Amino acid sequence: MHLKTLTLRGFKSFASATTLEFEPGVTCVVGPNGSGKSNVVDALAWVMGEQGAKTLRGGQMADVIFAGTSGRAPLGRAEVSLTIDNADGALPIDYTEVTISRTLFRSGGSEYAINGSPCRLLDIQDLLSDSGLGREMHVIVGQGQLDAVLRATPEDRRHFIEEAAGILKHRRRKEKALRKLDSMQANLTRVQDLTGEIR
Numbered sequence: 001m002h003l004k005t006l007t008l009r010g011f012k013s014f015a016s017a018t019t020l021e022f023e024p025g026v027t028c029v030v031g032p033n034g035s036g037k038s039n040v041v042d043a044l045a046w047v048m049g050e051q052g053a054k055t056l057r058g059g060q061m062a063d064v065i066f067a068g069t070s071g072r073a074p075l076g077r078a079e080v081s082l083t084i085d086n087a088d089g090a091l092p093i094d095y096t097e098v099t100i101s102r103t104l105f106r107s108g109g110s111e112y113a114i115n116g117s118p119c120r121l122l123d124i125q126d127l128l129s130d131s132g133l134g135r136e137m138h139v140i141v142g143q144g145q146l147d148a149v150l151r152a153t154p155e156d157r158r159h160f161i162e163e164a165a166g167i168l169k170h171r172r173r174k175e176k177a178l179r180k181l182d183s184m185q186a187n188l189t190r191v192q193d194l195t196g197e198i199r
């Protein structure tokens, strides 16, 4: 599995559609300060489901949408697509090439897609979680992050290891199931109350 292309449109400083092509092996992104190198890394994290505006170096999620410059008006949406070569079947999906896409509208809506078909964020997280490209993004090591790992508490370190081992995916599903059970229990109690009142 390797990342093939990354297309940004309206994402941070990339107002016009820009596609980066990655060959197998090491890719270096070079440019002057402030030219958008870190924005490329932010786009990778974002399309893979990152939900933390701070992790993306913003105050709120809408900060990823091109905010305009003196010569160009702000845009109403940010779109990023990532195409992954899946010839080795590392992603649990029957395609040799997988494109995941994420769009955010300034009005607030979000869209996700896998190979052009609309999906939920959870579907993208599930698709990537066993490949090491999990939600916590340990494949993206940002500036200062190594320090954070070295200084992490035992609990936090366990969290890193669980994500890397693919356990978090099941923990998330368990939490979701428990939340459903809780709301079922509340419904059941309500039904029992009503039955009691009718008798």
Ligand code: ATP
Pocket: 011, 012, 013, 014, 031, 032, 033, 034, 035, 036, 037, 038, 039, 040, 063, 064, 065, 066, 067, 068
């Ligand atoms: P350095 O080498 O200093 O780390 P860099 O190449 O990594 O720099 P980035 O941090 O990726 O640069 O890009 C910063 C630029 O992106 C700034 O000029 C900033 O104004 C611009 N930028 C960030 N968010 C937006 C946005 N929403 N709209 C327009 N421009 C943005």
